[in-house]
Amino acid sequence: MRLSAVRLAETKVRLADLMFPSQRVQIHxxxxxFIHLENLLHFAKIDRDGRVDGYVAAYLPDSVALLFFKCGEVATAxxxxxxxxxVVSIASVLRDxxxxxxxxxxxxxxxxxxxxxWMYHSCASAREPKLVDAQNPETIFPALQHERFSGVxxxxxxxxxxxxRFDDGRFVNGYFSGKAEQATIAQHVESLFRPGADGARPQVAASVFRPDRDLPEQASPAMIQN
Incomplete structure (x- = not known):
């Protein structure tokens, strides 16, 4: 399959390259x-091991859709x-x-x-893009500290x-894609800005938003019509 060249709005990041943090990968x-969607969506009813919190990332030709699961049940998208x-309807994602x-x-x-x-509210809430200095991208962290920023x-x-996540300019916690198990957070951050083997700097995009602990539910799975 040829990967889509469509880029994320306001960035140079290809949608096909998006990879989100995870605790465990159930399906690489x-x-x-190759996937039986019905079994995946209703696995929590088949096996107690399916009652997990997580997400499905669907890489489609013109978009990346995320289905969020609460205890194995589809909650929103x-x-x-x-x-x-x-934010989109669950039914529209399944149809696509x-x-x-x-x-x-x-x-x-x-x-x-x-x-x-946080993943949900990065799409549902107002975001403020942050300029990243291509030559000194790591300066974004001292800038947030100076602003005494609270948010994600x-x-x-x-x-x-x-x-x-920051509180009054201080780093509190976070979730990281591609972080090596033994790497410190500082080492992971450094790796995000490190040039590749060809010397090219990575395509970096940054934005901030106010987090919310709530993950709204659109409808019970029984109400979802494909």
């Missing part, structure tokens, strides 16, 4: 055609597109996935509820998405 990214980010079985891809990951809420910084480096 693979073609939608968002989409990243060339035009921006938005079914229509793009041959071209789409899917990953299914466990994640803590706090992270899921979303940092995307070559598609890898990381979230950093």
């Amino acid at each position: 990214r693979t073609r939608l055609a 968002v989409a990243f597109t060339e035009a921006g980010r938005t 996935m079914e229509q793009e079985m041959e071209r789409g891809e899917l990953a299914f990951c466990d994640a803590p509820m706090e992270q899921l809420a 910084l979303e940092l995307i480096s070559n598609g890898k998405v990381s979230y950093f």
Whole structure:
């Protein structure tokens, strides 16, 4: 499958490169055609092991859609597109996935509820893009400290998405895509800005938003009509 060249709104980041943090990968990214969607969506009813918090990332030709799960039940959905980010109906995501079985891809990951809420509100809430100095990208952290910023910084480096929560300019906690298990947070941050083997600097995009612990539910799965 040829990956889409569509880029995330206001950035140079390709949608196809987006990768979100996870506690555990249940299904590594693979073609939608290989996945039995009904079994995936209703696995919590089949096996108690399916009662997890997490998300499905659907990589479609013109978007990346996220389905959020609470205790194994689909709760809500968002989409990243060339035009921006938005909350979308669960039914519309399922319909798009079914229509793009041959071209789409899917990953299914466990994640803590706090992270899921941040992922949701990075699309549902007002975001403020932050300029990243291409020569000194790491200066974004002292700037937030100086501002005494309270909220979440979303940092995307070559598609890898990381979230950093600050309170009055102080780092509190976060969730990080691509962080090596033994790496410190400082080492991970350094890696986000490190040039590649060819000397090219990574494509970095940053924005901030106010977090919310709540992950709204659109409807019970029994009410979802494909």
